[in-house]
Amino acid sequence: MMSHDPNCLFCKIVDRRIPSKLVYSDDKVIAFEDINPQAPTHILVVPNKHIPDIQSMNEEDRGLIGHLFFVARNLAETRGLEKGGYRLVINNGRDAGQAVFHIHLHLLSGRAFAWPPG
Amino acid sequence: MMSHDPNCLFCKIVDRRIPSKLVYSDDKVIAFEDINPQAPTHILVVPNKHIPDIQSMNEEDRGLIGHLFFVARNLAETRGLEKGGYRLVINNGRDAGQAVFHIHLHLLSGRAFAWPPG
Numbered sequence: 001m002m003s004h005d006p007n008c009l010f011c012k013i014v015d016r017r018i019p020s021k022l023v024y025s026d027d028k029v030i031a032f033e034d035i036n037p038q039a040p041t042h043i044l045v046v047p048n049k050h051i052p053d054i055q056s057m058n059e060e061d062r063g064l065i066g067h068l069f070f071v072a073r074n075l076a077e078t079r080g081l082e083k084g085g086y087r088l089v090i091n092n093g094r095d096a097g098q099a100v101f102h103i104h105l106h107l108l109s110g111r112a113f114a115w116p117p118g
Numbered sequence: 119m120m121s122h123d124p125n126c127l128f129c130k131i132v133d134r135r136i137p138s139k140l141v142y143s144d145d146k147v148i149a150f151e152d153i154n155p156q157a158p159t160h161i162l163v164v165p166n167k168h169i170p171d172i173q174s175m176n177e178e179d180r181g182l183i184g185h186l187f188f189v190a191r192n193l194a195e196t197r198g199l200e201k202g203g204y205r206l207v208i209n210n211g212r213d214a215g216q217a218v219f220h221i222h223l224h225l226l227s228g229r230a231f232a233w234p235p236g
Contacts, residue, residue, distance in 0.1 A: 038234035054191050055200050066184035073172050076210075082173050085211020089235045092194075093203020096231050108235070113214050116156035117207045117224070118231040 005050045010102035014048045028064060029071055031107075040110025041081060045071050052101040054092045072107045081109040089117065123168045128220035132166045146182060147189055149225075158228025159199060163189050170219040172210045190225045199227040207235065 005011045012018040013032065020032035023043055034042040045068045051057055057065070069088070076086050086109035091098040097118070123129045130136040131150065138150035141161055152160040163186045169175055175183070187206070194204050204227035209216040215236070 053200075054187070054206075055195065057188075057191065059188075062184040062188055063181070064184075065187045066180040066182075069172070069183045070175075070177075070180055073175065077173065082171075082211065085209070085213040085216065087214040087235065088172075088208040088210065090206040091203070091231070092206065093200065095203040095227070095229065096205040097233050098203065106235070109213070111213065113209070113236040115215050115236055117205065117226070117235040118233055 005102070008050055008102050009100050010046050010104065011050050014046065024071060024075060026071075028067055031071060031075060034106070039108040039113075041079065041086070041108065043072075043075060043107040045075075045105040045107060047103060051103045053098065053103065054090070057103075068103075068105045072105055075107060076109065079109075084109065087113045087117065123220070126168055126220050127218050128164050128222065129168050132164065142189060142193060144189075146185055149189060149193060152224070157226040157231075159197065159204070159226065161190075161193060161225040163193075163223040163225060165221060169221045171216065171221065172208070175221075186221075186223045190223055193225060194227065197227075202227065205231045205235065 013020045014030055022032045024031040029045055029047050031043050031045045034044055047064055072088055076082055089106040131138045132148055140150045142149040147163055147165050149161050149163045152162050165182055190206055194200055204225060207224040
């Protein structure tokens with residue numbers, strides 16, 4: 001396994017040491033249902049690699065971010081979420097409400113979303 | 119110029135046919151201030167290429183999505199937004215409130231953001 005912060009909740013989920021409602025995994029990312037869903041569909045797409053926040057990303061992670069998005073897009077397609085639509089969100093840092101310091105992309109769908117986004 | 123939908127607002131901004139408060143541009147993307155800001159910093163990062171929504175992206179656009187994020191990240195770094203934090207949002211489709219059908223990444227910062235994100 002690629003994750004390497006023994007105290008990180010999402011590393012533990014990546015390593016299957018903590019269970020989750022997994023909906024997708026490959027060699028770079030996993031996706032699972034948010035434990036506190038804010039919409040009928042609320043999935044987190046998480047890199048296996050422990051990257052605490054966006055400013056910790058290297059140039060080599062550029063493709064990984066693209067992959068997070070394509071995984072979210074493919075999940076949306078598979079689940080028929082494209083017709084209604086969906087919102088993608090990354091919280092980075094304290095003011096944004098980042099709850100786990102391991103980058104994750106929120107895929108929210110199944111209801112109308114208000115503006116501003118929080 | 120790469121944009122090619124003559125009726126698209128963001129293509130017109132990319133082509134400089136409509137003015138904007140531009141904060142960044144390169145050969146692939148532009149970034150400008152949202153005309154209806156929802157936070158002290160509210161910037162849109164927009165590909166030059168006219169891609170209406172996420173499901174219209176090709177595999178070849180994977181790097182472009184990564185680039186949108188790195189541009190947002192670099193703008194956040196330059197403007198000192200990392201300490202407080204920031205929220206990144208993509209609205210895709212009707213329910214998400216996508217207002218312009220040309221993909222764009224919202225960079226919001228400068229205040230605390232509530233949960234859920236809209």
